[in-house]
Amino acid sequence: MRRLRKRTDGSGVEAGNWLTTYSDLVTNLLCLFVLLFSFATVDRAKFEQFARSMQSSYLEMSKGEIYTKNNGQSLVSLIADYNAVGGQDSVTSNASVGEDMTLEEFKINVDKAISDLGLDEYISVIEETTEVTLRFNSLILFDSGKADIKSSGEEVLKKLGDFLAKLDNEILIQGHTDSLPINTPQFPSNWELSTKRATNVVKFLIANCGVDPAKVTPTGNAEFRPVAPNDTEANRQKNRRIDIVIIK
Incomplete structure (x- = not known):
């Protein structure tokens, strides 16, 4: 009987076997990432950055033709399609656990947190052309004539401060x-x-929320920047406040 010979590339290694194994690996990885994506909400900018990073890593591993032809385009397009059909709404929940947060995401998350805490009457978010202000009625944070933050105020400040840190x-x-x-x-x-x-x-905020000390500055304005006339107790209470001003 004549034995069949297996083709090799001249080095004793069966030609194409490594490519088959590699293709299986890439297919499995793709399935894994698609599965993970289906269970998570994704920040588009972060995911695109991740996709580019993965692409660069593979290109550095080998000069093979299979790598240069697969540039990750379909992976990024998947995110574009997801956002196009309504996935953008999920950015809000994802931003609360991500490393970075846009100012728009910050406003959405803080507004929801204030509402959940039932403090809409005492904390407000004010947007202007060059800044966004998170305004605290002093009753939330301080006793009258005191500067030490109340324990109840610390709890509120911690919840909102975690967003500031992002x-x-x-x-x-x-x-x-x-x-x-x-x-x-x-x-x-x-x-x-x-x-x-x-x-x-x-x-x-620095000690308990991880706010970067290089990005935050305290200022005292005394009574010289009122938001209401100091003619009634209710108006004076409006002027006793802490404004957290975020520069756009």
Whole structure:
């Protein structure tokens, strides 16, 4: 009987066997990523960056033709198709666990958190041309005439501060008071009180929320930037506040 000979590439290794094995591996990896994608919401920018990173890694591993022909286009297109049919709404939930967050995602997540906490009357998000302000009524954070953050205020600040830590924007923490004078050994005037409150908020955000100290600055404004006339107690309470100003 004549034995059949298997073709080799001259080195004793069966030609094409490595390619078959590699193709199976790539197919399995693709299935894995598609499966993971089906269970998760995906930030498009992050996923595209990941896809490009994977592509670059494979290109560095080999100069084979199969790598250069597979440029990852279909993987990125999958994300585009997903967002086109409504997946964009899922960005909000994903942003809360991702490393970075856009300012638009920040507003959506913070608005929801404030509503969930039942604090719509005391905390508001105000958008202007060059900045977004997260405004805290001082009742949430401080006792009257004090600058130490209340324990209940720390819980609220922690929840919202976690979102601040995901921003790449410059952040100003502004302390404000009403026009009633204060004169204590610790706070000779409203300047000291407003500045100390802002500073304590900054220190808390850095220590407990991971906010980058290079991106956050405390300022005290005393009574000189009111949002309402200081003619009633209700209006004066509006002026006693902490403004977290995020520069666009």
